Amino acid sequence: MNTLIQITPQLIGTQKTNSVNARELHQNLEIGKDFSSWIKAQIDRAGLEMNVDYIVYAQKGENLSGGRPTSKYILTLEAAKHIAMMSQSKKGKEVRDYFISKEKELQALTVDEPLVLVARILETVSTQNQNILTLLQERNEPRQEFLYIDKPNTRRMHHKLSNEERFIEKVIYILKKEEGINQTELLRRTGKRKDDKSGIKWLHGYDGIYWRANVGKYSSSYSYSLIEEEVAS
Structure with missing residues (x-):
């Protein structure tokens, strides 16, 4: 896939993460509205947080029309995917799919010893899964399938964020029962x-x-459906 928007590592807050220049995103989405007004509206609409989802700084000497210097907005890759999806256009879907494809390429490049990495993940996940099941049993809650641990080499793990993991499991459980639910x-x-x-x-x-967000043709909202795991033969 050709390069639509450059993705580079950037320190945002205290985390070094893959990021994109918001102006490049604006250009590729072919937005008619001026950049300054557009990016501020997207940040507010998506509920993005400065130094968590984006950073902004002044570019001195780059405002050819004079006046105050222009501002450079750097977005995390996740924030950029969110904004692309919210555009609800064919171009937005193209840009979002591009981000997902490039993200997979970047993840593959960072794995020097895939078999060792998978073994370590499997060991950690086994312990984590047992802890979660024990907690559910203590609460007398119904047992659920923990789909996100089935394929640790294709799923991103965030062991330190237990609230995030619980949220993932709840959404998976809900979408297995009923798909097409709006946000x-x-x-x-x-x-x-x-x-x-x-x-x-x-x-x-x-x-x-x-899961996958499905944008309605004549709707400003979108519904969610579960992405089925491929079962190895």
Whole structure:
């Protein structure tokens, strides 16, 4: 796939993460609105947090028309995917699919010893799964399938974020029972408000990994469906 937008490592807050220049994203989405107004609206609409989802700094000497210097916005790759999806256009889907494809390439490049890495993940996941099952049994809650541990070499793991893991499991469980649920209803069923920033961030962050957001042709909202795991023969 040709390079649409350059993806580079960038320190955002305290984390070094893959990131993109928001102006490049604006250009590739073919937005008619001026960049300054557009990016501020997207940040507000997506509930993005400075130094977590993006950083901004002034570019001195680059405003050829004079006046105040222009601002450079750097977005995390997850934030850029979210904004591309919110554009609800063919171009937005193209850009989002490009990000997902490049993300997979980058992840593959960072694995020097894949078999050793998979073995370590399997060992960690086995212990983690047992701890989760024990916790559910203590609470007398129904046992669920923990789909995200089935293929650790293709699933991104975040062991330190237990609330995030619980959210993933709830969404998977809900979508296995009923697909086509919109974002507001899906958040409600996981016990979160429709404007909950963490829930929205996780929903879009794992889009294309565990579930898929489907944009309606004549609707400004989108529904979710579960991505089925391939079973090895």
